[in-house]
Amino acid sequence: MFKKILLAWDGSEHSVRAANKAIEIATCTKDSEVVVVYVKDTDKSKSEVLQNWNSIEITSPKEERIKHIDKLAKESNIHYKVELLHGEPGQAIVEYANKHKFDVVVVGSRGLNALQEMVLGSVSHKIAKRANCPVMIVK
Amino acid sequence: MGWKDAWLGNVKGDVLAGIVVALALIPEAIAFSIIAGVDPMVGLYASFVIAVVIAFVGGRPGMISGATGAMALLMIDLVAQHGLHYLLAATILTGILQIIFGLLKLAKYMKFIPRSVMVGFVNALAILIFTSQFQHFVDEGLEMYIMVVVALVIIYLLPFLTKVVPSPLVAIIVITIFALMTGSGVRTVGDMGALTKAFPTLLIPSIPLNFETLSIIFPYSIGLAVVGLVESLLTGAIVDDLTDTPSDKNVESRGQGIANIVTGFFGGMAGCAMIGQSVINVKSGGRGRLSSLISGIVLILLIVFLGDIVAQVPMAALVGVMFMVAIGTFDWNSIRTIRIVPVTDTIVMVVTVLTVVLTHDLAIGVLTGVILSAIFFVSKISRVKVKKIDKGSRVIYEFKGELFFASVTEVIQSFDYEIGNGQNVVLDLSESHLWDDSAVAAIDKIVLKFEEREVQVDIIGLNKSSSELIEKLSRKLSTH
Numbered sequence: 365m366f367k368k369i370l371l372a373w374d375g376s377e378h379s380v381r382a383a384n385k386a387i388e389i390a391t392c393t394k395d396s397e398v399v400v401v402y403v404k405d406t407d408k409s410k411s412e413v414l415q416n417w418n419s420i421e422i423t424s425p426k427e428e429r430i431k432h433i434d435k436l437a438k439e440s441n442i443h444y445k446v447e448l449l450h451g452e453p454g455q456a457i458v459e460y461a462n463k464h465k466f467d468v469v470v471v472g473s474r475g476l477n478a479l480q481e482m483v484l485g486s487v488s489h490k491i492a493k494r495a496n497c498p499v500m501i502v503k
Numbered sequence: 504m505g506w507k508d509a510w511l512g513n514v515k516g517d518v519l520a521g522i523v524v525a526l527a528l529i530p531e532a533i534a535f536s537i538i539a540g541v542d543p544m545v546g547l548y549a550s551f552v553i554a555v556v557i558a559f560v561g562g563r564p565g566m567i568s569g570a571t572g573a574m575a576l577l578m579i580d581l582v583a584q585h586g587l588h589y590l591l592a593a594t595i596l597t598g599i600l601q602i603i604f605g606l607l608k609l610a611k612y613m614k615f616i617p618r619s620v621m622v623g624f625v626n627a628l629a630i631l632i633f634t635s636q637f638q639h640f641v642d643e644g645l646e647m648y649i650m651v652v653v654a655l656v657i658i659y660l661l662p663f664l665t666k667v668v669p670s671p672l673v674a675i676i677v678i679t680i681f682a683l684m685t686g687s688g689v690r691t692v693g694d695m696g697a698l699t700k701a702f703p704t705l706l707i708p709s710i711p712l713n714f715e716t717l718s719i720i721f722p723y724s725i726g727l728a729v730v731g732l733v734e735s736l737l738t739g740a741i742v743d744d745l746t747d748t749p750s751d752k753n754v755e756s757r758g759q760g761i762a763n764i765v766t767g768f769f770g771g772m773a774g775c776a777m778i779g780q781s782v783i784n785v786k787s788g789g790r791g792r793l794s795s796l797i798s799g800i801v802l803i804l805l806i807v808f809l810g811d812i813v814a815q816v817p818m819a820a821l822v823g824v825m826f827m828v829a830i831g832t833f834d835w836n837s838i839r840t841i842r843i844v845p846v847t848d849t850i851v852m853v854v855t856v857l858t859v860v861l862t863h864d865l866a867i868g869v870l871t872g873v874i875l876s877a878i879f880f881v882s883k884i885s886r887v888k889v890k891k892i893d894k895g896s897r898v899i900y901e902f903k904g905e906l907f908f909a910s911v912t913e914v915i916q917s918f919d920y921e922i923g924n925g926q927n928v929v930l931d932l933s934e935s936h937l938w939d940d941s942a943v944a945a946i947d948k949i950v951l952k953f954e955e956r957e958v959q960v961d962i963i964g965l966n967k968s969s970s971e972l973i974e975k976l977s978r979k980l981s982t983h
Contacts, residue, residue, distance in 0.1 A: 406786045410625075417614075
């Protein structure tokens, strides 16, 4: 039923729960594929680089972020790939989902930063409002 | 990325991003010139020349370089005391030093600058850019304050409506139109220095070529070279992160050097990579070398053809833009995480910031921060524990920790030589490491003290490098 599944990933607890649901959906349908989307927020890159200044050459933060989802997906034996997007998370995911015509978008109910959510509105809300396909918001 | 790909792999994105960056570069180049105390043209020529040259010789495609606040702040005294031509000479020397740094592959030593010093660096830079704007409020009335506030409101709120045009540019246009229509008397860019509507020309700085000149410009050049590379490599790492592509740091060092030499000969001030502009570039779709080239060319064309209009821009609008730059430069994350990072890290960060704010010199700030971190590190690892175990016929001393110049004094002072009659002594160094001549001398001293009392001493558990050191140095240090 749902063959092309987009999973919004930010490494948070909520996104882990969303990932489990996405995997569940994927295992229900033969030949389904999960595209794990991780958005790099251009506004946060500076603080991220500063935070990791002394370990930049050792591990890239990108690898750290996707290690967890890599493990989850491998264990469950589904088809998946990881895509990196740039920009404001909500907008970037909506654009990507609409452009590549997904069957469903799976997203956690909240992200990493509660304060930002209050000011800017939550990513999941934005996606639910503006994506052209069913959106599953995982509590 | 291959050479052709770096230039032509992303033409549309690079051209569009280049235009956006050019528009954002102009107000900053003017404002940084004013900070340095030179005519706006000096910063504008610098941003033009550096952006164009870096497009060809830089090591990080997608990164934007030009006249920057960090560099401008270092030049203030040189310009005030010796004038523009000494600044141009210092700029050329800065470039030469950076090329040498590049050839010596010094970029890898950037990791010796601790994270907390880097955070202090950007925070101090932000504070200095912010406070350097206060001079523009002197002798101005309420009008000035209102204009600055309106500029900030436009800069921060417009992006919620549209992101097609950069909001600082809209703020500048709106404030300029408002000032022209109301015939307001606030100071404008034109009041800060003449805007020459001409392309830069090759010129040799008119300075005496002697040792005295060198001794004047060298201290400035070394500071500029270091600060320029620190900010450029930080920016490079940010662009690496944003684009998930690696870059060549040593090529970048060399490229920054070449760009500074050329800009010095064309009447521009020393510059480096710009964090804010590079983020704008990547955000606007810029990835290749082309965007930097386009931004430089568009900038100079705008100045040459629209210089008269640029001269009408009120300083209030530029102050608004600089406040935005300062707020964007500050690492707010460092305030949020102040409770979870080690307290020594916070002290290093704060001391770095204070040093820079007091001296107005980012290079001194970085040096102070690095030294302070080193002191903290040394004191953290210089605690050596010596445990004394009485085993009847023998007394075993177990050393735990690093033995080196900073830790041996305490070990010697608190060493307990009291042993019973007829007992032998064993020094167990299996959980210790001897690092230098002081460590060997300290062990020698302990052994000698026991031998004076005719007690036999055995040393066990030395690791390989420690025993090699002992072999080389033992008993050779105390012979005068």
